[in-house]
Amino acid sequence: xxxxxxxxAVALCLAGFTAVPALAATSGTGNIDNxxxxxxxxxxxxxxxxxxxxxxxxxxxxxxxxxxxATNSTYTRPKAAKVLASNQRTRxxxxxxxxxxxxxxxxxxxxxxxxxxxxxxxxAARLTGKDIFRLIAEQKEYxxxxxDVPGQAFVSTGPYVGVPIQFAGSDLVINSPSVNTDxxxxxxxxxxxxxxVAMGGQLFKEPYHSHLLLSGVVEGQANYTNTGGAPSTTxxxxxxxxxxxxxxxxxxxTLGFIEFxxxxxxxxxxxxxxxxxYTVANSRVYVNKAFITIxxxxxxxxxxxxxxxxxxxxxxxxxxxxxxxxxVLTRTKARSILMGLQQQGENAxxxxxxxxxxxxxxxxxxxxxxxxxNVGLKFKQANMSGDIGAGVIGNIADSGGMQNGTGFANxxxxxxxxxxxxxxxxxxxxxxxxIIAEYVxxxxxxxxxxxxxxxxxxxxxxxxxxxxxxFYILDNKPSSIGxxxxxxxxxxxxxxxxxxxxxxxxxxxxxxxxxxxxxRHDRNYAASxxxxxxxxxxxxxxxxxxxxxxxxxxxxxxxxxxxxxxF
Numbered sequence: 235x236x237x238x239x240x241x242x243a244v245a246l247c248l249a250g251f252t253a254v255p256a257l258a259a260t261s262g263t264g265n266i267d268n269x270x271x272x273x274x275x276x277x278x279x280x281x282x283x284x285x286x287x288x289x290x291x292x293x294x295x296x297x298x299x300x301x302x303x304a305t306n307s308t309y310t311r312p313k314a315a316k317v318l319a320s321n322q323r324t325r326x327x328x329x330x331x332x333x334x335x336x337x338x339x340x341x342x343x344x345x346x347x348x349x350x351x352x353x354x355x356x357x358a359a360r361l362t363g364k365d366i367f368r369l370i371a372e373q374k375e376y377x378x379x380x381x382d383v384p385g386q387a388f389v390s391t392g393p394y395v396g397v398p399i400q401f402a403g404s405d406l407v408i409n410s411p412s413v414n415t416d417x418x419x420x421x422x423x424x425x426x427x428x429x430x431v432a433m434g435g436q437l438f439k440e441p442y443h444s445h446l447l448l449s450g451v452v453e454g455q456a457n458y459t460n461t462g463g464a465p466s467t468t469x470x471x472x473x474x475x476x477x478x479x480x481x482x483x484x485x486x487x488t489l490g491f492i493e494f495x496x497x498x499x500x501x502x503x504x505x506x507x508x509x510x511x512y513t514v515a516n517s518r519v520y521v522n523k524a525f526i527t528i529x530x531x532x533x534x535x536x537x538x539x540x541x542x543x544x545x546x547x548x549x550x551x552x553x554x555x556x557x558x559x560x561x562v563l564t565r566t567k568a569r570s571i572l573m574g575l576q577q578q579g580e581n582a583x584x585x586x587x588x589x590x591x592x593x594x595x596x597x598x599x600x601x602x603x604x605x606x607x608n609v610g611l612k613f614k615q616a617n618m619s620g621d622i623g624a625g626v627i628g629n630i631a632d633s634g635g636m637q638n639g640t641g642f643a644n645x646x647x648x649x650x651x652x653x654x655x656x657x658x659x660x661x662x663x664x665x666x667x668x669i670i671a672e673y674v675x676x677x678x679x680x681x682x683x684x685x686x687x688x689x690x691x692x693x694x695x696x697x698x699x700x701x702x703x704x705f706y707i708l709d710n711k712p713s714s715i716g717x718x719x720x721x722x723x724x725x726x727x728x729x730x731x732x733x734x735x736x737x738x739x740x741x742x743x744x745x746x747x748x749x750x751x752x753x754r755h756d757r758n759y760a761a762s763x764x765x766x767x768x769x770x771x772x773x774x775x776x777x778x779x780x781x782x783x784x785x786x787x788x789x790x791x792x793x794x795x796x797x798x799x800x801f
Contacts, residue, residue, distance in 0.1 A: 462788025759785030
């Protein structure tokens, strides 16, 4: 390898000098103008830059090959041409074979060892400028590793989207809300580019390949629940499994995202749909989010997204383990088109507008009938930082809680739409204290035939308030303790409690993990309260029909231990 790579590198270096005599010869004729000279100079600089990058990669391959030879004396070094020939035949499979791995050097060695072609690379004396440009073009198209970042594969792993790499201070207490994922990804790509430049890498105006960043989370829970008026229950369950695929490039203006998730509820339409006793059957895998974003925050604050994602109505950040009442009431996932603005800097404005076709509708024909606007301001001062915002949406009947809780999924036509609005704020003081507050609610009442409370049309709302203190245990393990109070109004049809009191302890004993213990006390609606979902909705277990929902007037208590592993 050393004997053949050295002439290759020397030949690439010599190619840069071929432009000098050519330029001198033509300059003497007086037939080349300044524009042509500048064009030749630009091509020469580009060639020298490519040569420099190839030299770095050659040095990397030589060092790795030497170390591999030391551990395996029977290995026969293939000629450099085998790399190009093998990569040409494995072009379509290079992404599939280079699976998630941070040890990309071993992946490159595998391709070197399996190359079957026995052709030899032309010597430095026979390499022409055309040959060099051809080799550079093939390198860009076929090599399974990135020469911009030596040792980095096109497919690699990264931290779970929305979870900080370093858990520290207030970063630990803000859980990922799964809203505004597109702006998170735009920020991640901008940070990657900034770090690449800081390490001496190069960013080309015309990128020639894509990267795939894989990440995910596995979450387990053990809980004890005491429901008022019923025997207590215990359970151990896998409550969340997600695999995220983040596509970067090839253009700096495009990115894509797919999230595969796991559902631990009984699969609909299967032989187990009538029971949840066969736990392992409750493992449906589905596409939770899939969208494309067009934008480059390094060049412009404007961006656009289209696909399936949670629309930016509400934020739902929390230090708690259990789902927020606000989240159940109004968080909405849709197949939507969104346009947004995200200013850069510590004090910045952001906003977005979106449209989609909701599942519920007032007209007899489905059409694009829902949408909303979201605005906010993030700021940072000496000892304080925060994020405040507000939003509106055309119809809260399309939220996940409405679709799953009241029977709208089977009875989508409603008398009229019910708009909703949101107010929120997150504040951090002195790097240790955090306050979260959020309100969501309907701007008008539902028709009693769609959702009622005590015989009248329901006008549900909910709010969440939390306070958290962050500190360290065991010398350097970031931790936090939080308390929270939540309340709902006229939301009995959704199965929500009237009030909720919570206490939680979070810590991160191992890197990229999160351990939590939550104590929760729910106070339910009074026994005199009644509610219903849509009149005529399918009569399924748990559905509220014909004023069949009644409050218990009792309280529920739960203890939940949770372990999250992010990768």
